């Protein structure tokens with residue numbers, strides 16, 4: 001049944017499905033898409049763009065559309081809701097439909113956001129000629145009691161909109177056929193595992209195309225009251241630490257908070273390791289074959305990253321020396337992690353967070369944490385993001401993030417004229433205490449949990465995942481933020497030093 005604002009068809013949908021829509025997709029979208037933060041192939045040459053309209057909302061003013069973009073590396077699919085009017089016209093104009101109205105990015109349109117949430121609450125299903133959109137939800141307040149929607153911060157991989165302190169609506173951009181891990185994991189954690197430190201799932205809009213697998217377009221989660229994310233919290237504290245503005249009480253407070261973060265991380269992993277009849281979540285024992293596969297994957301990632309670092313080491317510039325050091329350590333690092341392949345297996349493979357870092361953890365007003373964004377690393381394919389893994393991969397992600405936070409404070413201090421050696425010494429002390437506290441909290445919480453491997457394998461796997469994440473970060477930074485590449489490169493060298501210590 002359709003609600004007042006939703007229809008299978010509208011004048012806008014018909015125009016989008018006809019020649020005008022084809023012209024818009026051909027002439028306007030190839031220029032528009034690469035400029036968007038969420039578009040995953042900015043450097044690639046865009047081939048044909050196909051636009052399919054699935055249903056109309058807002059009394060016909062909006063259309064839920066999918067853009068299929070042909071690219072040399074394979075097609076990519078994006079959710080592109082379009083509105084013929086917008087709440088914020090200037091910023092979100094995409095272009096004009098030939099002989100029709102100007103079209104705007106509907107993900108930025110708060111009227112459409114309200115409509116999506118209401119459709120979830122009402123459990124509507126809309127069937128059009130190309131397939132349907134199924135809305136479902138529970139615990140979403142009625143429209144009259146819903147707070148005013150506001151877009152949250154700058155756009156990231158997706159668009160997040162807060163309805164006061166009630167609900168966060170997340171509009172996904174890049175779509176992959178199959179279950180969205182963000183929804184799947186949140187639902188499991190809050191419904192089945194009753195984990196209290198992640199926002200509850202409240203609703204979803206799922207595209208069910210006539211041909212092909214279902215995919216999530218948008219989801220609603222309970223708003224987690226917060227005073228910012230843990231990245232902002234710890235980096236602003238680190239700025240004070242390196243500038244000698246933080247006293248022993250501040251350092252003790254940071255260590256206590258990192259310890260609690262370790263406990264919450266352990267709590268998450270315990271929840272994900274609980275026995276369940278749901279095959280997507282049932283934990284499985286780590287085998288020799290898993291250890292061999294993880295080793296092979298990490299070795300390949302190291303080789304890829306070394307391939308990117310080699311030209312940097314040969315190009316005169318600030319990074320050349322550190323890049324050269326990383327190249328020189330390559331063989332030793334690889335030899336060291338190869339031992340994982342022949343280690344005795346222990347522990348469990350479970351679903352994990354998959355993209356775990358300080359930016360994925362909100363600091364609550366009572367100094368606790370809410371863990372968000374279970375989508376996994378956006379560049380990985382869906383099967384990899386849904387795969388059961390060693391939870392130590394998340395632990396390594398967070399330890400790398402703590403290192404990033406400390407290093408970024410040193411970079412900022414150096415840019416503002418402070419003595420880099422003094423800043424580095426202070427940041428190193430902070431980093432050592434923070435990582436120790438995080439691991440102590442984690443191990444306490446995981447004690448006795450079947451997912452935790454034996455101590456020797458824990459050490460070897462952590463080394464492997466830390467190194468794998470650090471080399472991934474080197475590649476990521478060289479492509480996206482070259483000024484930051486020194487951070488993970490220094491991380492690789494520190495890992496190499498730790499591995500060669502007696």
Ligand SMILES: Nc1ncnc2c1ncn2[C@@H]1O[C@H](COP(=O)(O)OP(=O)(O)O)[C@@H](O)[C@H]1O
Pocket residue numbers: 152153155156157158159160168170199221222223224225226229359360362372373375
């Ligand atoms: N449930 C929530 N409660 C409060 N704020 C949230 C919630 N979910 C997301 N946010 C805010 O929105 C931002 C982006 O969310 P995130 O899920 O990380 O999106 P993306 O996938 O685009 O990175 C977060 O950093 C946080 O500030």
Ligand SMILES: O=P(O)(O)O[C@H]1O[C@H](CO)[C@@H](O[C@H]2O[C@H](CO)[C@@H](O)[C@H](O)[C@H]2O)[C@H](O)[C@H]1O
Pocket residue numbers: 157231355357358359377378397400401402404405473476
């Ligand atoms: O947020 P994304 O899923 O797009 O992740 C990518 O960008 C991240 C940076 O925004 C990058 O994270 C790295 O930098 C963070 C600080 O900015 C730090 O907290 C992380 O530990 C570090 O990995 C991430 O690697 C990349 O995939």
